[in-house]
Amino acid sequence: MSTAVVVGAGPNGLAAAITLASAGVDVTVLEADDSIGGGVRSSSRSLADGFPDGLVVDQCSAIHPMAVGSPFLNGLGLERHGLQWKWPEVDCAHPLDSGDVGLLYRSVDDTAAALGADGGRWRRAFGGPSAKFDTLSQDIMGPLLRVPKHPVTLARFGVPTVLPASAFARLFRTEPARALFGGVAAHTFRPLDHPLTSAIGLGIITAGHRHGWAVAEGGSQAITDALASVLAELGVKVETGVRVTSAAQLPPADVTMFDLAPTAVVDILGDRLPRRVARGLGGFRYGPGAFKVDFALDGPVPWKNPAVGGAGTVHLGGEFGEIAATEREIQAGRMPQRPFVLVGQQYVADPGRSVGDINPVYSYAHVPHGYTGDATEAIIGQFERFAPGFRDRIVGTAVRSTTEMSVYNANYVGGDICTGAKDLRQLVFGPRTTLQPYRIGVPGMYLCSAATPPGPGAHGMCGANAAAVALSALTR
Numbered sequence: 001m002s003t004a005v006v007v008g009a010g011p012n013g014l015a016a017a018i019t020l021a022s023a024g025v026d027v028t029v030l031e032a033d034d035s036i037g038g039g040v041r042s043s044s045r046s047l048a049d050g051f052p053d054g055l056v057v058d059q060c061s062a063i064h065p066m067a068v069g070s071p072f073l074n075g076l077g078l079e080r081h082g083l084q085w086k087w088p089e090v091d092c093a094h095p096l097d098s099g100d101v102g103l104l105y106r107s108v109d110d111t112a113a114a115l116g117a118d119g120g121r122w123r124r125a126f127g128g129p130s131a132k133f134d135t136l137s138q139d140i141m142g143p144l145l146r147v148p149k150h151p152v153t154l155a156r157f158g159v160p161t162v163l164p165a166s167a168f169a170r171l172f173r174t175e176p177a178r179a180l181f182g183g184v185a186a187h188t189f190r191p192l193d194h195p196l197t198s199a200i201g202l203g204i205i206t207a208g209h210r211h212g213w214a215v216a217e218g219g220s221q222a223i224t225d226a227l228a229s230v231l232a233e234l235g236v237k238v239e240t241g242v243r244v245t246s247a248a249q250l251p252p253a254d255v256t257m258f259d260l261a262p263t264a265v266v267d268i269l270g271d272r273l274p275r276r277v278a279r280g281l282g283g284f285r286y287g288p289g290a291f292k293v294d295f296a297l298d299g300p301v302p303w304k305n306p307a308v309g310g311a312g313t314v315h316l317g318g319e320f321g322e323i324a325a326t327e328r329e330i331q332a333g334r335m336p337q338r339p340f341v342l343v344g345q346q347y348v349a350d351p352g353r354s355v356g357d358i359n360p361v362y363s364y365a366h367v368p369h370g371y372t373g374d375a376t377e378a379i380i381g382q383f384e385r386f387a388p389g390f391r392d393r394i395v396g397t398a399v400r401s402t403t404e405m406s407v408y409n410a411n412y413v414g415g416d417i418c419t420g421a422k423d424l425r426q427l428v429f430g431p432r433t434t435l436q437p438y439r440i441g442v443p444g445m446y447l448c449s450a451a452t453p454p455g456p457g458a459h460g461m462c463g464a465n466a467a468a469v470a471l472s473a474l475t476r
């Protein structure tokens with residue numbers, strides 16, 4: 001029987017373990033933390049003063065348009081293992097100072113109707129690709145540089161993704177549509193006038209119109225718990241509290257998968273890596289950081305525009321031009337006064353996360369890489385701008401700075417929650433310039449974290465793809 005070791009138990013490590021074990025490989029997972037799940041965990045324990053026991057707070061991933069449509073996760077039948085998806089009435093809201101709001105619904109038609117004059121343009125941009133998303137995902141949920149399964153569908157979707165988000169946004173004439181697109185494009189953590197910055201926004205919007213911006217009932221932890229149940233069924237051994245820092249700690253195995261940041265793999269393997277691979281992975285670039293603040297709020301967020309209250313996700317960043325400016329600032333290492341803030345109101349779709357009138361409100365600001373300041377007031381300021389009176393409803397605050405984020409999970413270097421800058425080269429090739437992004441030049445060893453294609457998210461596709469490459473090498 002072949003054997004495998006998976007280092008790191010984030011969704012990609014778990015996906016790799018499940019894929020290998022399903023093929024009959026004897027798998028052991030080694031995880032540094034006391035619990036598995038990496039960026040897909042929740043807590044219902046008291047986190048800070050004012051957080052009542054039972055308030056469910058997602059520690060990292062919160063909203064899952066890519067996971068709910070993930071070919072890998074969907075193939076596992078995770079409902080049998082307790083996972084239930086929930087959808088808010090509005091997927092995403094983008095309020096503006098004018099009182100207007102851009103509203104993204106799962107339905108393209110509902111979104112178009114809400115966008116008024118830009119509705120037709122939104123429908124033309126997203127109607128076709130979202131109807132074909134499941135076909136499209138066979139090509140976009142893996143390395144970009146390979147022979148596509150559906151070249152025509154991919155080409156139609158792919159051409160606009162090459163554009164900077166600032167160029168794509170010019171398609172729209174009204175600010176709610178432009179800002180709504182810009183807020184989603186900002187998930188790439190890049191200056192929006194750089195090439196390919198449309199890609200992640202187009203991918204998330206298209207996936208959302210097909211599958212919705214779902215949240216996991218009971219918290220994102222439910223995704224990890226369901227994966228853990230599959231692992232148990234397959235007999236995978238999981239050891240927590242094991243931080244791998246050197247090659248000497250690695251048990252002998254036919255396959256070793258690293259669900260880690262690329263630079264950590266260089267540190268662990270040292271001169272076992274071929275020099276060109278060490279140079280490539282050692283030069284891997286990390287992006288700006290996230291500064292996370294969770295609030296326990298007495299009642300709902302008092303949004304100026306009540307339509308925002310029904311949204312699972314809210315982007316606080318003002319008009320497109322303002323978002324573009326703040327993303328440019330953080331890239332340059334400067335903290336903007338009014339940063340782009342992503343807000344999660346998961347309880348709107350999943351009321352069981354609240355305790356009585358106390359709701360968990362999730363937020364993080366985009367900040368420079370390794371930012372050492374405190375962004376809490378800047379975040380509260382953005383809430384107050386669009387929801388005056390927010391501050392008065394806060395009964396608890398739990399903060400995780402960029403440094404604390406990288407201690408919580410070593411893959412988030414400098415608070416970079418994407419495990420790597422999504423710049424042109426890394427978006428096209430992955431962790432180093434190669435057509436084989438999962439290979440690291442040592443027979444039997446592979447990288448499978450979110451630094452590899454298709455990139456960040458709780459979808460598990462990086463791990464599943466890397467494990468498929470490992471399996472084909474094993475059987476060759």
Ligand SMILES: Cc1cc2nc3c(=O)[nH]c(=O)nc-3n(C[C@H](O)[C@H](O)[C@H](O)COP(=O)(O)OP(=O)(O)OC[C@H]3O[C@@H](n4cnc5c(N)ncnc54)[C@H](O)[C@@H]3O)c2cc1C
Nearest residue numbers: 008010011012032038039060061062063244450456457458
């Ligand atoms: C604040 C935040 C918000 C996010 N929001 C969303 C969202 O809404 N939707 C979404 O889809 N995604 C979101 N993400 C991204 C998503 O969580 C990640 O892309 C995903 O978890 C990456 O999975 P992974 O398996 O590659 O790595 P990770 O989940 O990062 O897991 C890596 C694991 O490896 C372990 N590890 C690290 N070093 C070692 C070592 N030396 N030895 C042993 N173990 C080690 C870590 O402890 C961790 O458990 C968010 C992330 C963060 C941080």
